[in-house]
């Protein structure tokens with residue numbers, strides 16, 4: 001592991017844990033004393049924690065920002081089906097969470113690949129690859145080689161929030177920074193509502209990260 005250059009306290013909302021890193025030359029006692037001083041910040045993080053939400057029969061999960069009930073019946077089709085606020089799943093109850101997640105991941109990749117293409121066309125750029133993952137802190141990233149990676153959990157978020165993140169990463173295909181030109185392109189792609197989408201993502205983000213956990 002690289003030697004930390006400065007004291008740092010990080011919080012992982014998906015696991016509810018804190019991580020303190022400190023330079024090797026600093027005493028453990030001094031580092032802990034510093035961490036204790038962050039009590040207020042620590043408490044704020046703990047307050048923001050939402051309980052884990054395992055995917056199980058009868059529970060509500062957000063899908064495209066809409067509360068959706070997981071309805072399980074062994075006789076239903078094994079591949080989940082989404083309709084009228086329900087996600088119907090058949091097959092054995094064991095593996096239900098995995099099947100629902102893989103259904104949502106497929107939906108996320110299809111939806112966001114189409115959106116990347118749509119925004120890329122508008123920005124007159126092209127992405128070399130689009131993939132999904134489950135990063136702990138970021139919603140999306142764009143490499144200097146033009147590879148866009150997005151959190152599958154964005155399919156749980158309201159569509160305007162997901163589209164904002166996709167447009168943001170597409171804008172990075174042209175500008176790998178957050179400068180004025182980047183901001184102008186982002187605003188052109190998203191249209192009005194960038195600030196609103198950011199605020200909603202901040203508010204619902206912690207919950208989205210808890211869906212499918214705790215089992």
Ligand SMILES: [Zn+2]
Pocket residue numbers: 168172178
């Ligand atoms: Zn960015």
